[in-house]
Amino acid sequence: MGDYREVQAGSKPLKRSYIAVMLWFVGRAIQAAARVDKAVREEFEQLPEGFSFALGVEPHGPYMIVGKNQKGRVKYLGWKIEDKHIDLKLKIKNIEAAVLLFTFQESTTVASARDRLIVDGEVPHACAAVRILDIVEVYLLPKLIARLAVKRYPIWSFRRKYIGRTRIYFRSLLGY
Amino acid sequence: MYVPGYYEFCSRVKMIVGHDALERIPGALSDLHAKKPLIVTDKGVCQAGLIDIVTDAIKNSITIGAIADDVPQDSDLQIVNRLATLYRENGCDSLIAVGGGSVMDTAKAINIVVSENAEDLMKFSGAGALTKALKPLVAIPTTSGTGSEVTLVAVVKDHERELKMAFVSYFLLPDAAILDSRMTLTLPPFITASTGMDAMSHAVEAYTCLAKNPLSDSCALAAINLISENLLTVMRNPGDKDGRLAMATGATLAGMAFSNSMVGMVHTLGHAAGSVCGAPHGSCMAILLSFGLEYNMHKNGHLTAELLLPLGGSQEYIKTPKHLRAERVVDYVRKMNHDLHDASGGRHARFFKEIVDRDGKQMIPRVQLADIARAALSDGSIFYNPEELDYDDFLMVLEHAWEGIPLDRSRIKKG
Amino acid sequence: MFLPDNYEFLCPVKTNSGNRALEHLPFELEALSARKPLIVTDKTVTGQGVIRKMINAFKDSGVTIGIFDSMPDVPDMQLVTELSNIYRNGEHDAIVALGCGSIVDVAKVVNIAASYSVKILRDLAGDNLIAHPLSPFVVVPTLAGTGYETSKFAFIENLTFSSYFLMPDLVVVDARMVRSESVETTVATAMVALAHAAEAYTGPAKNPLADSYAYAAIQYVKDNLMNVLKKPRDTDGRLALANAASMAGCAFSNMQPGLLHILGEAINAMFHIASGICMGILLPYGLEYTIQKNGYHTHDVLLPLSGFDEYAGTADNLKAEKAVNIMYEMQQDLYTVTGGKIPRTLEEAKIPKYMVNDIAEKVFKNGAKEFGIDDYRMVLEHAWEGKPMSWD
Numbered sequence: 001m002g003d004y005r006e007v008q009a010g011s012k013p014l015k016r017s018y019i020a021v022m023l024w025f026v027g028r029a030i031q032a033a034a035r036v037d038k039a040v041r042e043e044f045e046q047l048p049e050g051f052s053f054a055l056g057v058e059p060h061g062p063y064m065i066v067g068k069n070q071k072g073r074v075k076y077l078g079w080k081i082e083d084k085h086i087d088l089k090l091k092i093k094n095i096e097a098a099v100l101l102f103t104f105q106e107s108t109t110v111a112s113a114r115d116r117l118i119v120d121g122e123v124p125h126a127c128a129a130v131r132i133l134d135i136v137e138v139y140l141l142p143k144l145i146a147r148l149a150v151k152r153y154p155i156w157s158f159r160r161k162y163i164g165r166t167r168i169y170f171r172s173l174l175g176y
Numbered sequence: 177m178y179v180p181g182y183y184e185f186c187s188r189v190k191m192i193v194g195h196d197a198l199e200r201i202p203g204a205l206s207d208l209h210a211k212k213p214l215i216v217t218d219k220g221v222c223q224a225g226l227i228d229i230v231t232d233a234i235k236n237s238i239t240i241g242a243i244a245d246d247v248p249q250d251s252d253l254q255i256v257n258r259l260a261t262l263y264r265e266n267g268c269d270s271l272i273a274v275g276g277g278s279v280m281d282t283a284k285a286i287n288i289v290v291s292e293n294a295e296d297l298m299k300f301s302g303a304g305a306l307t308k309a310l311k312p313l314v315a316i317p318t319t320s321g322t323g324s325e326v327t328l329v330a331v332v333k334d335h336e337r338e339l340k341m342a343f344v345s346y347f348l349l350p351d352a353a354i355l356d357s358r359m360t361l362t363l364p365p366f367i368t369a370s371t372g373m374d375a376m377s378h379a380v381e382a383y384t385c386l387a388k389n390p391l392s393d394s395c396a397l398a399a400i401n402l403i404s405e406n407l408l409t410v411m412r413n414p415g416d417k418d419g420r421l422a423m424a425t426g427a428t429l430a431g432m433a434f435s436n437s438m439v440g441m442v443h444t445l446g447h448a449a450g451s452v453c454g455a456p457h458g459s460c461m462a463i464l465l466s467f468g469l470e471y472n473m474h475k476n477g478h479l480t481a482e483l484l485l486p487l488g489g490s491q492e493y494i495k496t497p498k499h500l501r502a503e504r505v506v507d508y509v510r511k512m513n514h515d516l517h518d519a520s521g522g523r524h525a526r527f528f529k530e531i532v533d534r535d536g537k538q539m540i541p542r543v544q545l546a547d548i549a550r551a552a553l554s555d556g557s558i559f560y561n562p563e564e565l566d567y568d569d570f571l572m573v574l575e576h577a578w579e580g581i582p583l584d585r586s587r588i589k590k591g
Numbered sequence: 592m593f594l595p596d597n598y599e600f601l602c603p604v605k606t607n608s609g610n611r612a613l614e615h616l617p618f619e620l621e622a623l624s625a626r627k628p629l630i631v632t633d634k635t636v637t638g639q640g641v642i643r644k645m646i647n648a649f650k651d652s653g654v655t656i657g658i659f660d661s662m663p664d665v666p667d668m669q670l671v672t673e674l675s676n677i678y679r680n681g682e683h684d685a686i687v688a689l690g691c692g693s694i695v696d697v698a699k700v701v702n703i704a705a706s707y708s709v710k711i712l713r714d715l716a717g718d719n720l721i722a723h724p725l726s727p728f729v730v731v732p733t734l735a736g737t738g739y740e741t742s743k744f745a746f747i748e749n750l751t752f753s754s755y756f757l758m759p760d761l762v763v764v765d766a767r768m769v770r771s772e773s774v775e776t777t778v779a780t781a782m783v784a785l786a787h788a789a790e791a792y793t794g795p796a797k798n799p800l801a802d803s804y805a806y807a808a809i810q811y812v813k814d815n816l817m818n819v820l821k822k823p824r825d826t827d828g829r830l831a832l833a834n835a836a837s838m839a840g841c842a843f844s845n846m847q848p849g850l851l852h853i854l855g856e857a858i859n860a861m862f863h864i865a866s867g868i869c870m871g872i873l874l875p876y877g878l879e880y881t882i883q884k885n886g887y888h889t890h891d892v893l894l895p896l897s898g899f900d901e902y903a904g905t906a907d908n909l910k911a912e913k914a915v916n917i918m919y920e921m922q923q924d925l926y927t928v929t930g931g932k933i934p935r936t937l938e939e940a941k942i943p944k945y946m947v948n949d950i951a952e953k954v955f956k957n958g959a960k961e962f963g964i965d966d967y968r969m970v971l972e973h974a975w976e977g978k979p980m981s982w983d
Contacts, residue, residue, distance in 0.1 A: 003661035004677050009649035016651065058618065059653060095651045096614040106181075112559050113386040113438075114182040114609070118303045123342060124554030152564035152591025177810040179827045179834075182609030187602065191800055194597035209723070307624055309724075346605075346622070390811065390834065391606065394803040401592050402799070422594055425799050432803070482899055490903040 015095050020062035020079070022102045023055065025172060027064035027076040029136050032171030034074035036164050040135055043128050044074050053088035053121070053129050054081050057098045076175075088121030088129060104141075107149045108133060139168045183389035187432045189315075189326050190352040193425065195417055197356040198230055201272070201314060202237035204352045208312035210270030212241040214263045216283040217274040219245055221318050224362050230274055230316065241268035251281040253297060253334040253341075260289040270312040273350070274359075276371070277457070280315055280324035284348045285332045287313050297332065298341060306345040315350035318359045319371040320423035322457075323378055323431020325353035340451075355424040357417040365411050366523040368423075369516040370458025372407040375399065375427035376512075377442050377461035377468075382433035384472065384479045385440040385560045392437040395429040401486035402426030407512070411519040440561035442468035445570065445577075448551035449528070455539045459525050462516070463580075466509040467573050468561075469502070470583040474590050475562035477502040484508070506582075527580025545574040564591050593797060593888060600800035601755050602841040604741050608764035608834055613644060613731065616687070617652035619761050623727035625685030627655055629678050631698045632689035633662035636733050641768050645689060645731070657681045662690070666697045667748055671712070675704035685727040688759075689768075691734045691780075699745035699757045702728050716750040723756070730759040733768050734776070735832035737783035737867065738808075738840035758844060764833045766826040774929045777819060779867030781832050783855075784839035785812040786870035786877075790849030791842040793881050793889045804842040810895035811835035813921070820928050850962055850970060851877040857954045864940055871925070872937055875918035876974045880966065882911045883980065889914070919979070936977035947971045 033040040044051075052067025056079075065077040065086060077084065092098045097116035100106040108130055111117055119126045137149045138156075147153045156164075192200050205213065217227055222245045231240060244259045263271070263286060273283035288300050291310035300306060315325035330343045360368075379399035382392050403426040410419040445468075446460035469480050481501035485493045487508045496504050516524040525531040528540045540548075549570035552558070558565060565573075569589065576583050607615055620628055630645060637660045649656055659677060663670065678686070678701060686705070688698035702725045704712055715721055730740045741762050745752040772780075788808035791801050811831040819828040843852075854877070855870035882889045890910035894902045896917045905913050925933040934940040937947070951967040973980055 004657060004659045004681075006655055006657050006681065007646055007649075008655050009646050009652065011651045057651075059621075060651070093618045094614045096611045096648075100611065109386065109559060110181075114180075115184045115387075115615075116182075119556070120302050120304065122302075123556040127554050127556060127558065130559070150564075150591075151562075152589065177807065177814055177831075179811075179831050180609055182607075182612060184605065184607050186605035188605070190599065190601040192599050193798070193800075197597070200599075304622075307622075389608075390807040391803060391838065394806040398592070398799050398803060398806075402594075405592060418594065421596075422592075425594065429799060429803065485899045485903055490905075490907075493899065493903040 012095055015099050016062060019057060019095065019098045019102055023062055023064035023079070025140075026055070026133070026136065027066050028172040028175060029140055029168055030066045030132060031074055031076040032168040033132070033136050033139060035171065036167045037135060037139070037160070040132055043132050044068060045072075047125060047128060048087070051088075051125070052077060052084065052086050053090070053125065054086045055090045055133075056081070057092045057095055058118075088119070088125045090126065090129060091118045091120055092116060093118065104145050104148050107151075109151050139165050177390050177393070178388070180389050183387070185389055185391040185436045186346060187326055187435065188346070189349050191355065191428065192352060193355040193421070195357050195421065196233075197354045198233035198316070198358070201234050201354060204314060205238060205270060205312065208270065208351050210312040212239050212266070212268050213270040213272045213314070214241045214259070214266065214268040214286075215243045215272045215274060216247060216259060216279060216286065217243070217245050218247040218279055221245070221275045221279070224318075226318055226359055227274060229358050230272070241266040247275065247279050247282045249278060251278040251285065251330075251332045253332055253336070256282055256285040256289060256297065256332060260286050263290050270314070272314045272316065274316045274318060276317065276319040277322035277324045280317070280322070281330040281332060283313060283315070284330035285343065287311055287348070288343065301341040301343055303344040305343075306347045308347065310347050313350040315353045316359060317353070317355070317424065317427065319363060319367060319427075320360055320420070321371050321375055321427035321431075323375060323427055323434065325350055326428055326431040327435040329435075353428065355421065355428060357421040357424070360420045360424060361415055361417065363414070365414065365520045367458075368411055368414070369407070369520050369524040370456055370462060371427070372403055372423060372458075373462030373465065373512070373516070374458035375430040376403045376407075377446075377465045378434040378439060379403070379426075379430035380465060380483060381439040381442055381468070382430070382437040383483065384469070384476045384562070385438060386562055387437045387560050388479075389437060392433040396433040396437075397486050399426045399429035399433060400483060402429070404487050404512070408515055408519060411516065438560040439557045440468060441471060441558060441565055441573070443557045444552050444555040444561065444565070445548065445573065447555050447557070448548045449540060452548045452551050453540045453544055455531050459531050462513055463525060463527055463577050464573075466506045467577050467583055469506050469509065470585065471573055471588060472562045473502055473585075474588070480505050528574070528578040529580070540578065542578060545571060545578060548574055563588075592799070592891070595796070595798050598796065598798045600798060600845050602804065602844070603755060603758050603760065604837070604841055605761045606764065606834070606837060607761060608830065610766070612763050612765040613648040613768060616648055616729065616731075616763060617654050620654070620685055620727065620729070623685065623760055625727045627657065627681070627683050628685040628687045628729070629657040629659065629681065629683040630687045630689055631662065631674065631694060631701070632658070632660045633694055634660060636660070636690050636694075639733070639770055641689070641733055641770070644767055657683055662694050662697060664693075666693050668712070670697060671700050671704055671747065672709050674701045675709055678705050685729065687729045687731060688740075689731045689733060691732050691736045691740055695730055695740045696745045696747055698728065698730075700747050700752060702726055702757070703752065713750065716752050718753045721752075721754040721756045725756050728759045729761045729763060731763045731765070731768055732833050732836070733770055734772055735769060735780045735784075735829060736836035737780050738787050738836045738843065741837045741840035743844040755844070758841070762837045764830060764837060766830045769829045769833045771823045771829070774820060774932055775865065775868070777832070778816070778871065778925055778929070778933050779865040780836060781812050781816045782867040782871035782874070784808055784832075784836040786851040786855065786867075786874055787843040788812070788835070788839040789874065789878065789892060790851055791839075791846045792892050792895075793878065794846055794849045796846050797888055801842045801845045804838040806895045808835040808838040808842065809892070811838070813896050813917075817924055817928060820925075847961065849877070850880060850966070853954055853961070854950070854967065854971065857950055857957075858942070861946075861950065861953070862942060868934065868940065871922065872934060872940060873970065873974050875915050875922065876970045876980065878918055879915050879980045880970050882915065893917075915979075937971065937975040938977070942975065944975055947975055
């Protein structure tokens with residue numbers, strides 16, 4: 001019938017690529033921050049052994065996964081969620097919501113107040129994960145943007161903020 | 177009225193309200209194609225004679241499958257599983273929950289088990305695990321109240337593994353909620369006070385925190401109005417049927433509000449105090465409410481100011497200059513606690529160090545405030561609070577709430 | 592605060608409103624266990640580029656959608672049969688009405704046909720004859736709407752279906768989808784929402800639960816209608832008006848029709864003037880009538896109309912009167928801002944004076960006995976002349 005048609009909407013490759021890159025960077029930055037920043041290290045120490053968490057977009061990704069290995073070291077574990085056991089998944093409901101988050105139009109706080117995220121896992125772990133993400137955002141972003149991303153921009157020493165930032169960028173790019 | 181950038185609101189529970197609303201349960205069950213309910217309740221409700229009132233109202237039209245009255249104060253996994261078995265053994269096809277928060281939570285959890293034929297309830301915890309409608313559930317609150325009759329959350333403790341499981345899903349919403357004045361007529365003044373302030377804190381936090389939206393705001397304003405007009409009245413005159421129905425309505429509206437707009441630091445700290453020290457939820461909310469408003473004032477004082485109208489009335493609102501209204505609201509909340517303290521013969525606590533158990537023993541010793549502050553870091557409601565709180569901030573607020581002294585605003589780190 | 596002794600209330604509609612609300616649709620459908628929605632709309636909507644946005648919202652979701660976009664202006668039962676066949680043959684499991692008015696009506700009736708059989712459809716017209724939940728149903732308004740979209744009613748040919756099961760599971764209010772309309776349409780739709788919400792808020796079945804929807808609806812219309820007329824690109828304003836309509840629909844689905852509804856629909860049927868325009872004319876008079884009948888019900892309708900400060904500063908015994916005056920002022924403003932396009936009285940709407948009696952008689956004869964024939968006549972006469980009712 002001419003009036004009726006079925007449509008498969010396709011995908012959004014550019015947006016997906018952008019989100020994938022951002023997530024990759026955030027994952028590597030978390031790995032780096034766990035070595036460089038005391039607060040992040042302590043948050044991870046409080047989490048159970050072998051704990052892993054993922055941040056990504058429903059229904060088909062992209063994702064980033066970070067977790068503690070047997071020695072307790074925090075590692076970026078890639079983007080494939082299917083073949084791993086993951087303790088906590090922070091799922092963004094759709095790619096547009098992810099774009100709003102990663103272009104800083106909506107901070108994590110605003111995004112969760114606006115029902116854009118689902119927490120699949122235990123809430124205390126989610127609280128820790130969000131605190132870790134907040135700290136990493138302060139490291140990665142200039143103050144002008146980070147102030148939009150976090151609820152309360154922290155007051156850090158010069159050393160922590162600028163030297164820490166340099167070290168984290170370095171480590172994120174080189175992957176150690 | 178504020179237009180949010182984005183919001184969601186859903187309250188699909190059928191409400192049946194009145195002085196003889198219970199008699200309409202058979203009709204409600206029949207609309208849901210249900211014939212044989214399991215009644216879930218606790219010993220307190222039974223002893224107050226409330227179950228008899230419910231069964232008298234329905235037994236001529238409905239076959240009651242069974243009555244389970246052993247839900248403990250904290251909903252427990254073992255009980256959930258046992259009652260699910262009772263449900264199946266009696267060939268039940270629906271649930272009626274008569275009680276407060278933990279009875280409601282238990283009934284919702286039983287509903288998951290019997291609808292999904294679940295072996296392990298854990299599998300359904302978190303959000304998104306339930307994908308289809310559950311069995312019919314009718315909720316009859318006996319406190320005013322937790323608002324659980326209209327919330328999409330259930331919390332169950334696994335005492336063996338020392339875990340708390342939270343279930344979040346629209347499918348957990350009861351199909352119908354019955355507000356009948358007979359259910360709270362005999363509620364003792366002390367519990368009336370604490371559950372009333374629990375409802376008040378739900379409405380106030382829903383109105384002043386980050387996920388507010390126009391529908392939750394309407395509900396919250398009406399709730400605050402009803403509670404402030406009726407709470408002291410029913411404390412002094414417990415048999416006031418209209419007052420009790422007003423309180424029940426206020427508690428439900430507050431439940432609708434916070435179920436959709438969430439809550440903030442008052443609940444973060446209150447939950448933590450409850451889990452660390454076992455302090456009653458309502459008492460903690462009542463005390464913490466004014467401190468939450470003070471702490472957040474630099475961020476949401478303009479919203480707090482608006483609450484002076486439903487709290488204090490037109491006269492109070494108009495004679496208070498705009499820039500002082502938020503402070504007046506804080507005063508009002510504190511005054512309410514003082515009045516409730518007097519009206520309950522001293523049992524309603526005005527600050528943490530006053531909270532005592534049945535034997536008069538202090539429930540929140542000062543040394544435990546550090547543990548409470550630490551526990552608060554794990555509570556998700558903090559996401560919706562307008563201002564950030566870390567361990568030191570939590571501890572500071574707790575210390576003031578313990579002593580009952582207004583917050584030292586210079587110590588608030590503003591974001 | 593007014594509290595009735597005995598009432599019931601149900602609103603099964605979930606609201607998603609705001610920036611990128613549409614993109615949540617695949618997730619919401621999944622939560623309703625729906626994976627192949629049928630989208631029902633018409634060529635006016637598709638011509639606006641809105642269907643492209645709908646398709647884009649499903650990108651990256653993996654969901655196949657069916658689109659039917661040839662809704663005629665006046666749908667009939669044959670169309671319903673055609674659509675239910677499409678629904679079944681395409682193995683769809685949800686219906687999404689993209690549009691307002693008759694698009695939504697048809698979608699609701701098709702939903703009934705999809706769950707029951709088309710043959711017995713006519714037997715299900717009437718009150719509460721549908722006995723169980725239907726397929727998942729979503730409304731995405733493309734206008735601010737009147738509120739009928741989220742209501743429990745569906746109208747087709749000369750049939751009226753009424754059931755809570757017809758209310759959508761979800762209404763998605765996204766400013767990108769809500770288009771600017773002519774001045775007359777904007778006012779007409781907003782006034783239907785306002786009139787219904789005001790009647791819910793002040794009528795005999797008033798209750799705090801319906802009020803929570805009605806309060807927000809009244810405030811949103813009051814705060815935003817003028818702004819949208821003066822500045823048609825005010826997206827927040829249009830979003831608010833669309834919200835108001837949806838909320839009004841939820842509120843009045845729990846009420847019996849009031850005077851404004853009864854008279855507004857009657858005048859629309861007899862004179863083909865948009866019911867919203869009629870209800871807008873009748874509003875202050877209908878409200879005055881209600882106040883004189885049940886004063887205690889109505890003084891707090893001032894709150895959503897005036898805001899907290901003005902409400903608190905008005906003496907209790909003057910609140911109701913002030914609310915009515917605000918309605919008169921609104922009428923005057925609408926007339927001025929639209930250059931006289933929106934009539935303030937039935938006379939300005941070109942209704943002959945001698946017909947006033949006919950309208951009252953017809954309404955009364957058609958069974959709307961909630962009010963007496965003299966009451967209808969009195970309100971109509973005052974609305975014709977533009978003469979406020981006395982306050983003693």
